[in-house]
Amino acid sequence: MCIFIDCLLSPIIIWPAIIGAAIYFLKGYMQGGQFTKQTDETGKVFIVTGSNTGIGKETVLEIAKRGGTVYMACRDLSRCDKARDEIIRETNNQNVFSRQLDLSSLDSVRKFVAGFKKEQQKLDVLINNAGVMRCPKMLTKDGFEMQLGVNHMGHFLLTNLLLDVLKKSAPSRIVVVSSLAHTRGSINVHDLNSEKSYDEGSAYSQSKLANVLFTRELAKRLAGTGVTVNSLHPGVVDTELGRNWAFFQTNFVQYFLKPMVWPLLKTPKSGAQTSIYAALDPELKEVTGLYFSDCKPKEVAPAAKDEKFGKFLWEESEKWTGLATPKVDKTSE
Numbered sequence: 001m002c003i004f005i006d007c008l009l010s011p012i013i014i015w016p017a018i019i020g021a022a023i024y025f026l027k028g029y030m031q032g033g034q035f036t037k038q039t040d041e042t043g044k045v046f047i048v049t050g051s052n053t054g055i056g057k058e059t060v061l062e063i064a065k066r067g068g069t070v071y072m073a074c075r076d077l078s079r080c081d082k083a084r085d086e087i088i089r090e091t092n093n094q095n096v097f098s099r100q101l102d103l104s105s106l107d108s109v110r111k112f113v114a115g116f117k118k119e120q121q122k123l124d125v126l127i128n129n130a131g132v133m134r135c136p137k138m139l140t141k142d143g144f145e146m147q148l149g150v151n152h153m154g155h156f157l158l159t160n161l162l163l164d165v166l167k168k169s170a171p172s173r174i175v176v177v178s179s180l181a182h183t184r185g186s187i188n189v190h191d192l193n194s195e196k197s198y199d200e201g202s203a204y205s206q207s208k209l210a211n212v213l214f215t216r217e218l219a220k221r222l223a224g225t226g227v228t229v230n231s232l233h234p235g236v237v238d239t240e241l242g243r244n245w246a247f248f249q250t251n252f253v254q255y256f257l258k259p260m261v262w263p264l265l266k267t268p269k270s271g272a273q274t275s276i277y278a279a280l281d282p283e284l285k286e287v288t289g290l291y292f293s294d295c296k297p298k299e300v301a302p303a304a305k306d307e308k309f310g311k312f313l314w315e316e317s318e319k320w321t322g323l324a325t326p327k328v329d330k331t332s333e
Contacts, residue, residue, distance in 0.1 A: 063279070
């Protein structure tokens with residue numbers, strides 16, 4: 001017995017055990033706030049963009065478990081179909097549908113909305129989850145800088161085209177997945193499309209600030225309609241979002257840095273919790289224009305409160321997406 005105890009107390013055993021326990025508890029602590037309320041979403045209709053992987057997929061999975069009807073709106077339909085099949089097998093909820101939506105194409109956004117409206121007369125929750133991060137300079141099909149185009153412009157058009165259905169379905173909600181990176185962002189009013197110069201980090205932060213400004217401006221415009229809109233930071237999550245960031249693909253990151261920071265990262269399931277909270281918590285029925293992190297309200301950056309930037313961005317977004325184009329009154333021709 002003494003020999004056994006001596007072995008257990010050996011530095012070769014005890015220190016790895018202590019370190020392992022510390023990593024385990026640190027990992028658990030870093031998962032952040034969790035949405036644990038039980039809700040029944042049967043009969044409600046949801047759209048979740050970018051939901052074939054990561055926090056989007058976990059968001060759909062949780063809604064499906066609660067009985068909701070979910071439209072998975074994704075660029076890659078084959079990957080979306082595969083994720084949908086997995087979710088149906090796990091939840092036995094057949095009301096999960098995969099539909100193609102390429103947010104880098106305004107035409108694709110319009111086609112998705114037209115198809116959705118042919119199938120559904122209501123929409124209870126729209127979750128703008130899809131995004132790209134720190135990609136090399138690329139343009140969308142309509143000539144927008146890719147990060148601003150996908151993260152903001154595509155969702156701007158999608159949301160506005162669905163507002164009529166959301167209003168008819170009120171009380172309804174819009175959830176916008178932003179990021180803490182919005183605090184480092186600024187709206188470049190003289191070069192919004194990064195034509196004069198481009199920095200992938202600055203462009204990403206600008207797009208995330210645009211998410212928060214859009215949320216706050218839209219909340220004002222929707223006052224009294226029964227449609228709420230809130231944004232959120234999901235946390236630092238271990239997902240595929242950084243796949244376009246060349247630094248993340250280096251051997252240094254993959255084999256040294258990532259294992260070192262792994263205990264500090266949220267799992268996709270934990271990263272989805274604030275999205276689920278904003279979409280489902282009954283107490284948020286009339287809450288609008290806020291920003292959440294770890295299932296709690298959080299203060300936004302000063303730039304996100306600047307109404308001049310909010311109005312400028314809204315007006316530019318209307319022009320870029322064609323929503324500001326005057327309709328021709330054919331009766332007066």
